[in-house]
Amino acid sequence: MAAPEPRQTVQIRDVHKSFGSFDVLTGLTLNFVDDAITTVLGPSGTGKSVLLKHIVGLLEPDQGEIIVFGQNIWNITERERQEIRKRFGVLFQDGALFGSMNIFDNVAFPLRKHTDKRESEIREIVMSRLDEVGLTRAVSKTPGEVSGGMKKRAGFARALVLNPSVVMFDEPDSGLDPVRTSLLNDLILKVHAEHGGTYVLVTHDIRTARKVSDYVGVLWKGKLIHYGETEEAFNSDMPFVRQFLSGSSAGPLGMD
Template identity: 55%
Template sequence: MGVEIKVQDLTKSFGRSLIWKDVSLTVPAGEICVMLGPSGTGKSVLLKTLIGLLKPDYGSVVIEGTDIASCSEKDLYEIRKLFGVLFQDGAMFGSMNLYDNVAFPLREHTRKTESDIRAVVMEKMELVGLVGAEDKLPGEISGGMRKRAGLARALVLDPEIVLFDEPDSGLDPVRTSFLNQLIVDLNAQIDATMLIVTHDVNTARTVPDNIGLLYHKHLAMFGPREMLLSSEEPVVRQFLNAQMIGPIGMSEEKDADELESEKGQELPPLPPIPMQLDPSNGIHRRSQREPGLWCRENGVTPPPGSFDENMSMAPGAF
C-alpha cells in the first residue's frame, strides 16, 4: 500500500534564481500522478526535493508524519527507504552488470543472503522483461533496456512510493507505450504511490489518476485527470492539448507582442478525453475512477466523443 505525500507552501531557489514558489499539493496514497510543465520549470528539482536530495527554502514535505524538509539525517535515511526512483538515464553503474546493478540496494540496505537476493532480483527483472540480460553491462544494451533495468532496481526494496523522472525520455513511441502499460500494471500489483515527471502528452492523457502542471514559477493546477483535460485554463488547455495558441511560447512565456497578435483567434476545440489505460489483466486498479465520473459529479460537460473506447490516440489524433 502506498503512502500519501503532502506538500505545503514549497519554495525553492538557486541563488537569486527562483525555481518555483508556494507549491502545495497532496499526492494521494496508491495513486498514479503526472507532473507536467515546459522545459526549465523545475520538475526534476521538485522530485529531488520530495526525496530530500535538495532542501527547499521554505515549506514542508510530510510523509508518514515526518517533514523531510526539516528532519534529521537519520530520519531522512529511514524515510528514503520508502522510495524507489527511476532516473532519466537509468543511472546504472557502468562497471557492473545489470544483475549487480539491480542487487545493489539489497546489498546496501538489507541483510539478505545472496540466494534471497537472487530470488528478488530475478523476480524484478522478470517483471520488467529483462530475464536473460542480467550479465550484460549497461553500455551493451539499448536506452529502453537501461530504463527497464533502472525500474527493476527501483523496485527491489518494494517501495511504497515510486518516482519516475522523464521515463519516456529518449524512447520511441512504441517503447513509451510499453513503459506506460508497465507502470499501470505495476501500480495494480503493488499499489504504490507513483509520481511521473514527463513531457509526453499521450502519457499524461491516458495513464495517471491525477495531473499537475508547473508553469511560470508556480503550480498552475493539480487535480483529477478529467478536471485538467476539460479545463479552460489557458496554460493547462494549451499544454495538455498541444496547441500553439496560449501563453506558452518557445521561451517559457510569450512576450506581449506575441500575445497581442493572437487576440481574436479562435481556440481549437478541446479534444475528446480518452479512456484511461487499464491494467493488462483487465481488472481496474484500486484508485481507478469510472470514466466520466469526475465530470458528472462536478457538472462539467466533457468534449464530444470523450471516453469512447475506440477513440484513436495515435500521433496527431489531438
C-alpha cells in the same frame, strides 16, 4: 456519510526554492493521493525535477514544508532522512545504471547496500523483479550492451527491489521512441496494478500523461496551477492548461 479523504503520504506545503536569482518554486503546494499514479507536467525549467529532489530530501526548501510519511523531513536528522529514502524507489532519466556492473548486480545493488539479506534471498528478489520487467535473459549483460528501453526497465526493476511505498519517475520516456514509450507505460500500469503504491511521474510527454495517470498536476512559473483527475485536466478551460496539454502555439506560453 461523506466519503473519506484520500490518504496523502507525500505533502508539499508552500515550498519556495531559488538558485541564486532564479526562482524555481514560488509557493508550491501539492498533496499526492496514495495508491494512485500522478503525473506532473509543465514547461522546461518550471521545477518538476527540483520537486522530485525535494520529496526525497536531496534539496532543502528555502521556505515551506515537505511532509513524507507524516514527518517534516527537515525537522529530523540526516540518518532519519536516509531511512525514509529507503522507502522510495526512483527511476532516473537514463536509468542511472552502473556501467561496470551487469544488469543483475545493478538491480541487486540496493539490497546489498541497505539490507542484510543472504545472497540466495537477493537472487530470488532480483530475478522476480527482472521477470516482471522482461529482463531475465539480460542478467549478465552490462548497460552498454542493451538498448535504451532495456536500461529503463532495469532501472525500474532496481527502483522496486526494496518494495517502496513511493516510486518516482523522472522523465521515464526520455530518449525512447513512441512504441517503446507506450510499452514502458504499459509496464508501469501493470506493476502498479499488481503492487500498488504512490507513483509520481515527471514528463513532457502528453501521451504518457493521458495513458498512465489517475491524476495530473500542471506546474507553471513555480506554482501548481491545476491538479485533478486526468480527464478533468484534459478538459480544463484554463488557457495555459488547455494550451499545454493540446500542444497548441496559441496561448499564454511562448518561447521565453
